[in-house]
Amino acid sequence: IFDVLVVGGGPAGASAAIYAARKGLNTGVVAERFGGQVADTLAIENFISVKATEGPKLVAQLEEHVKEYGVDVMQNQRASALTKPDNFQVTLENGAVLKAKSLVLATGARWRSMNVPGEQQYRGHGVAYCPHCDGPLFKGKPVAVIGGGNSGIEAAIDLANIVEHVTVLEFADTLRADEVLIRKANSLNNITIVKNAQTTEVLGDGSRVTGLTYTDRVSGESKQLTVAGIFVQIGLVPNTEWLKDSDVALTRFGEIDIDNKGATSLAGVYAAGDATTTPFKQIIIAMGGGATASLGAFDYLIRHSEQ
Ligand code: FAD
16 A cells, blocks of 8 residues: 555656655555656757756656655556545456555646647647747747637736737637627737638648648638748647546546645645646646645645555
């Protein structure tokens, strides 16, 4: 039985594991894929104190740091349920059950993709999902933002400061963003908003994005846009489907509700990173969240453990 079992091996989970192990707690990490979204990231330039790195390199360093503390890392394992008969039990898809006195849930999130030709091919080569991360790569160039919800319009306003021009493509005939954001976007002269636009293909020259095509859903006409970058902002989905039948409260967006100690609604269960209600989703924030969650779990254990 683990003192702390961390579910998820991204930056939040890795940080939680190190913090728990450094308290002398018997710590395990179970993860479908160690590294999480970082493993899919090319350039990282906002991991403070490291001027520039690459996802796979940071993942290798995370793994090395976690293993330094003798943490039991169980990879290629997917959690499918969380129950609490006496101790906490995490059931894996292969049927195995892991037991723990406390848990840190850090299963992250995934960006919803457009599922159009070219998107996968140019992911990381012009197709981007995070304006905070990749905005500066498109300095002085034209870009498109797909999605006119809050995240799309926020991204457009953010990018307008850096890039040459932003075209927002919204599928519906209205924007779903807050009025104040729409007003701000409309006041900037390098943002164009196109409604009723269904993106149909990402175009590229074999190595980088050069543009996209979309269908005007009113006229049925196919149009082409020349851009260097495409920011897909059609939703970040938390990986929390496996918690639906548990006693851990999720928001209507599926995010794990946490307080400022990382505690969930179920005593002894803590959570961190992109799977939670933390407002900004970044590596450094996920790591901070993981540390908070483990310190929260430690606090719980010293009050609730018999030994
Ligand atoms: P994740 O990184 O999503 O990790 C989740 C972990 O949980 C993984 O190990 C996964 O396999 C595991 N998991 C999921 N479900 C289960 C399950 N049921 N059972 C077991 N394990 C499970 N942020 C920056 O700060 N700078 C950047 O430059 C940057 N660039 C990015 C580029 C891209 C392409 C993407 C997609 C994201 C980028 N981000 C960047 C965001 C950053 O990667 C995330 O905020 C961060 O990884 C979140 O960490 P996390 O540990 O909460 O979740």
